[in-house]
Amino acid sequence: MALEGLSQGILSSLGLLKSRRKLDEAEMREMIKALRRALQEADFNVRQTKEITERLESRMSEEEPRPGTTLQTHALNIIYAELVRILGPSREPRPRQITMLMVGLYGQGKTTTTAKLAEWYRRIHGVKVAVIEADVHRPGAYSQLTQLLEDSTVEVYGEPDNTDAVSIVRNGLAAHATADMVIIDTAGRHQLDQDLVDELEQISELARAEERILVIDAQVGQSAGPVAASFHDLAGITGIIITKLDGTARGGGALSAVAATGSPIMYIGVGERVQDLERFEGDRFISRLLGMGDIRGLIDLAPEDMDEEEAMRLTQRMMSGRFTLNDMYKQMEMMSKVGTIDKLMSFLPSGMFGGMGAMGKAQKMEMQSNLDRFQVIMDSMTTYEKNEPAKVKAERIRRIARGSGVREKDVRELIAQWGRSRKMMKGMSGNRQMSKKMKSMMRDDNMDLEGLGL
Ligand SMILES: Nc1nc2c(ncn2[C@@H]2O[C@H](COP(=O)(O)OP(=O)(O)OP(=O)(O)O)[C@@H](O)[C@H]2O)c(=O)[nH]1
Ligand SMILES: [Mg+2]
Structure with missing residues (x-):
């Protein structure tokens, strides 16, 4: 990173x-x-x-x-x-009946990020995504986008010979009227001028774009602040994606300057490949950056809405065998928030939470994407269902799947995951030695930063 x-x-x-x-x-x-x-x-x-x-x-x-x-x-x-x-805080748009307009200056990564986002939503949220190439100025923009998405089922719309961006968007929207999500790539400029604003305005109005997403290269460092502010004033930006964070020492400047403008950073680009996109969440980003990861740290670093007491309560519940879907989600969230969780893992039965004994990068990403999907599904569940996942059967599963735009299989998988986790919790609380170990871990801070190479 x-x-x-x-x-x-x-x-x-x-x-x-x-x-x-x-x-x-x-x-x-x-x-x-x-x-x-x-x-x-x-x-x-x-x-x-x-x-x-x-x-x-x-x-x-x-x-x-x-x-x-x-x-x-x-x-x-x-x-x-x-x-x-x-x-600052972050946000992720909901992928339902939504149009996103990608905007930004020359060469910042708009086209690449269009492909990344499309693939992200297809893969993680399982929705039908189409992209429209509306950059009529950059030669080869359409084939660039097509190539980026050649291994994906995302549909790419473009008219390489048409020089009218607005009509391309109109045709593209008509051709992909059934998509859950449409992402429109637009032309870049040297600077934000009236021409660009007019073009964006027209496209945005036509497409009724709920999201106007500004793409900024991290290399610009602190100047990301003024760029974000002027795009916001002129084009009403709803979110920002910072790209090329993999390749520059100035990333801190871009991130902090953009955050200071109050526009939420939604994602970050961390490489040239289509899969090199990460959701941006300040707390997760920083704890990974600092490589913090012991169980004490887990509590110290739990998200703001989960205070220490809650983390303790969660662990106690975990030990007592009472374990709802929300508990499972929070537990997974805590675990995925920290960089190295080996210490905690060494105390937990391997196979818990989908077998994360020693998590590699790929597994952590997998877990993150599971979390994202689980969140979407859980949003469509009632409190009763979240407290009693065992009672969620065919008809409820169908309703939840419909409500959250996922397949029934995904809902079943969430419930199966919960069932497995709960079983292991029960096993753990029955194991007195493990229970003692956990409790003593929660009590003393027997870990300092040795593991961080100090
Ligand atoms: N290392 C790295 N390279 C990136 C990232 N995002 C984009 N790039 C590269 O940056 C270059 C420009 O990306 P594009 O997506 O073409 O940028 P654009 O904003 O569409 O450019 P124009 O259409 O010319 O305005 C390409 O070589 C990309 O591969 C990233 O997150 N990391
Ligand atoms: Mg482009």
Whole structure:
């Protein structure tokens, strides 16, 4: 992933804290200085860098680390929370009867990202997606898009010889009227000029595009901020995708500058291939970036709406055998949020949550896509159904599948997964030794950052 430099920098700035209980003033200054350098090298702006380092300094002096937590873990958790705060919230559009218009300057990755998104929604949400190539300026745009999607069942519409983008869109929409989702690739410009705005306006109106998505290359660093702001003013951007985060040290700048404009970052591009797209969620992104992953960390890093108490309760329920679909989802979410979960995994029966004993990258991605699909399905379930998945039979399955736009098979798979997880939970709570181990893990912080190579 991009930004390895940042995570290395942050972790080494914390090296000083290793097995320390307190820092004197000079040491604190040195640590802050190293952190500031790491943030600036990743292109965070001066104001944000100042904000993060100042908050770290004041929180370190005001807040006691929780009992049993090392100073290092404490500092890392503060930095984590501050970075997440700076990156802001994220959102993902629902793939139902929706048209997306891709906009952006020259060469930022619009066409590539159009293909990536189409494939993403087809694969993860299982919906019928069509793309329309409406860039009549870039020669070969249609064949570029066709090639990107040659191994996919996504339908590509284009009229390489037509020079009127608006009529291509009109014809494309008519040809793909039954698609759940239509994504329209448009022409780039050197800068956002009136011509481009007019063209976008016309296409957008014709297509009634609910989403206007701005594509920005991470390489532009801090200037992503002004670009996002002007596109937002002129074209009413609903979300942003930052591309090429795999290839630049300036990714921190692009991400933070865009977040500062208030437009949500929806996805990030992390390579040239069609599958190199990731959903952007600040907390998940940062915890992966920082490679945080012990069970204590799991609790510290749980999403904001899941406080420590809830995480504890979840674990207790998990041990007691009462286990709803929501419990399973939250558990999977917690697990997929952290980078290395081997420690936790070593205590859990292998095969749990679809056999993730030692998860490779591919498996984590698989889990992420399962989570996304499960979320969509669970949105169509009633509270009763989520609490009593065993009672969800044929007729309910049919209704849920229809409501969430997935196949009945997918609903059955979710319920089967729940059944397997619950069985293993039960096995675990019956195992006294394991139960003791879990409880002691929840109690002491016997893990510091050894595993992170400090
Ligand atoms: N490494 C990397 N390369 C990317 C990514 N996204 C796009 N690219 C590459 O960036 C180049 C430009 O991408 P396009 O998709 O053609 O960009 P565009 O915005 O459609 O360009 P125009 O239509 O000319 O305005 C291509 O070589 C892509 O392969 C990414 O996330 N990572
Ligand atoms: Mg293009």
